[in-house]
Amino acid sequence: MQRRFFLEQVGWGLSTILVPSILGCTRAKPKSKKLLVLGGTVFLGPAIVNAGIKAGFDITLFNRGISNPYLFPNVRLIKGDRTIGQKAYKDLINEDWDFVIDVWPEESYMVDDATNALKSYCKHYTFISSIAVYDHFQTVGLDENSKVFEPRSDKSKWEYYEEKVHAERLVRKRFPDSHTILRPGPIKGWRDSEMDLAYWLTRIKKGGKVLAPGNGNDPIQFIDVTDVGNFAIKCIARGLKGTYNTTGPRQKLIWKHFLEQCRNHYNPNAELVWVDETFLRQKGVQSMRDLPLWAPLSEDPGFMQISNAKAVAHGLEFTNIHKTFNDTMEWVEQTFKNKSENVDLFTNAISFEAEKEILNEYILFKKGQ
Numbered sequence: 001m002q003r004r005f006f007l008e009q010v011g012w013g014l015s016t017i018l019v020p021s022i023l024g025c026t027r028a029k030p031k032s033k034k035l036l037v038l039g040g041t042v043f044l045g046p047a048i049v050n051a052g053i054k055a056g057f058d059i060t061l062f063n064r065g066i067s068n069p070y071l072f073p074n075v076r077l078i079k080g081d082r083t084i085g086q087k088a089y090k091d092l093i094n095e096d097w098d099f100v101i102d103v104w105p106e107e108s109y110m111v112d113d114a115t116n117a118l119k120s121y122c123k124h125y126t127f128i129s130s131i132a133v134y135d136h137f138q139t140v141g142l143d144e145n146s147k148v149f150e151p152r153s154d155k156s157k158w159e160y161y162e163e164k165v166h167a168e169r170l171v172r173k174r175f176p177d178s179h180t181i182l183r184p185g186p187i188k189g190w191r192d193s194e195m196d197l198a199y200w201l202t203r204i205k206k207g208g209k210v211l212a213p214g215n216g217n218d219p220i221q222f223i224d225v226t227d228v229g230n231f232a233i234k235c236i237a238r239g240l241k242g243t244y245n246t247t248g249p250r251q252k253l254i255w256k257h258f259l260e261q262c263r264n265h266y267n268p269n270a271e272l273v274w275v276d277e278t279f280l281r282q283k284g285v286q287s288m289r290d291l292p293l294w295a296p297l298s299e300d301p302g303f304m305q306i307s308n309a310k311a312v313a314h315g316l317e318f319t320n321i322h323k324t325f326n327d328t329m330e331w332v333e334q335t336f337k338n339k340s341e342n343v344d345l346f347t348n349a350i351s352f353e354a355e356k357e358i359l360n361e362y363i364l365f366k367k368g369q
């Protein structure tokens, strides 16, 4: 259950250019398709907007104008607050939209209101969901047909994943033949504020003996934010409908190779000390929380092995992992200025002192064996 909380080419639309013909008159190219992005200015939103701009869509943003309002000075913004019900969308229904991409909400009532208000005014609706919707993570290779969690009858108790399941259902109901739903796994890269990948990169950079969890064979998945953004735009540009898991990397990645790549990238002198999972548990270390992104096979074997085969077959592409490392670290460094050398800024992760203590005990334990 805890796993789910964590997840809290273009065929048309090239810019309209007036092309002088050989006869000296001018001819206009077809008009760009109109894309309305609900949200768009925090993390995944900007990646979608940037991909949309590149692809030549005529983009309008809809948000309150509070988060990063200067991010897209040349993109039209219609302001509105989605907490106030269907009337929030009154300024959007004076025109027709080719596509809506609803990026951010986890509260399904907002999706309920938006799909209701916009259903007669837009041709296609994309919703960003999450792999958190799956019923359980005991199965390796969960795909888009795998069972999703059934939300409890008491809506007041709904968690993130129940809201997402319900939101998906609303989108399918209101746009039965014209929807796309993306289910990303952990998203990393530029503008990522989760501090989980950043924990490992910063820790490796700091060097010395680094507590590496388990035996190195546990799987890990994360996808670069630009890859999700590009795929969202590819879907509308190519008319790809239905549901797609958007997890990365392309192929299975295990912790041994992940941490070795971090080490090669940032600090070849860092020494990885693989600490037995049972030992970690005895010391009260909690997967995912104390050692971010670590979801051992023994707990939820499927959580970090979600199938991305369908999206890959439809053109999901992947950024080089080293670029994701760089973007993640640059964002952290920019956000926290000179503090990024201090692993302790990663409030949820194990402290440097606690890590050192566990490592010392483990080394003694191994010597005594």
Ligand SMILES: NC(=O)c1ccc[n+]([C@@H]2O[C@H](COP(=O)([O-])OP(=O)(O)OC[C@H]3O[C@@H](n4cnc5c(N)ncnc54)[C@H](OP(=O)(O)O)[C@@H]3O)[C@@H](O)[C@H]2O)c1
Residues within 6 Å of the ligand: 006, 007, 008, 038, 039, 040, 041, 042, 043, 044, 045, 046, 062, 063, 064, 065, 066, 067, 068, 080, 081, 082, 083, 103, 104, 105, 106, 128, 129, 130, 131, 183, 184, 185, 186, 187, 188
């Ligand atoms: N991070 C992960 O690892 C991960 C994994 C799986 C799935 N996901 C999903 O990916 C998505 C990421 O979302 P994001 O935050 O990056 O989206 P985003 O679209 O970049 O940012 C959130 C947008 O919502 C707007 N907003 C906030 N409150 C609003 C309100 N009351 N009315 C209107 N607009 C409002 C914000 O602008 P204003 O504040 O100016 O209104 C902002 O533009 C989510 O759906 C998440 O569930 C994430």
